Amino acid sequence: MSATIVIFGYNELSKEIVSTMREQGEAICIYCFSDDEFQSATSEELEIYRVEVDSNFDFLRELDIKRCRFLCTIDDEAKNLFLSLSLRDLLGDNAHIIALATTAENALKLRLAGASIVVAQIQSAANTIVHLLEYPALSCFFEKILDSSDSLQVAQVSISGESKLLGSDLCRLELDGVIVLGVIRHERSEQLFVVEIDSYLLCENDTLILIANQSDLEQIR
Numbered sequence: 001m002s003a004t005i006v007i008f009g010y011n012e013l014s015k016e017i018v019s020t021m022r023e024q025g026e027a028i029c030i031y032c033f034s035d036d037e038f039q040s041a042t043s044e045e046l047e048i049y050r051v052e053v054d055s056n057f058d059f060l061r062e063l064d065i066k067r068c069r070f071l072c073t074i075d076d077e078a079k080n081l082f083l084s085l086s087l088r089d090l091l092g093d094n095a096h097i098i099a100l101a102t103t104a105e106n107a108l109k110l111r112l113a114g115a116s117i118v119v120a121q122i123q124s125a126a127n128t129i130v131h132l133l134e135y136p137a138l139s140c141f142f143e144k145i146l147d148s149s150d151s152l153q154v155a156q157v158s159i160s161g162e163s164k165l166l167g168s169d170l171c172r173l174e175l176d177g178v179i180v181l182g183v184i185r186h187e188r189s190e191q192l193f194v195v196e197i198d199s200y201l202l203c204e205n206d207t208l209i210l211i212a213n214q215s216d217l218e219q220i221r
Contacts, residue, residue: 014071029048053074183206
């Protein structure tokens, strides 16, 4: 695979980006998360793959990470967030990840989860992303402005049967200095990533995905 632009999700926004960048001779690869997306991309004669959001993406390591740009344009906000987090963990600090957000709160979560650049989902989103792809120096400039403190970290906290958080309503918790990105809920053989945490009651074996300083994490471990 020799792609320089890797797009996750194929929708109207993705189509605009593909149309513009393909005219400029960019090698594009699309990862689709539904059969409808896959069929739509197939008709455009693109390099496409049908995957799930929790698929093993280890093969992406074969790419020239510093040269590639990874676009998370999935319509589902939770999947976009989970994917951004997974890509950053898999590919490391050199990966350039551009993600789409629908709200200011989720934009912050995406940025902290590992997205290099977060673009608001408005009419001009496609043009904005294209400009970021055309001018990598602009992206680097934004990265320097938006870089978080070195003391912040992404952490996972499992909820045990003895946890003081068990049964707690997340929106009522007072977690000073802690940002909740989402919750991984384990149900039977499935893992559900929950990003809408209003009135969410924590259950045993849930896993909180957090951004915090080490000292602030101690209050909930």
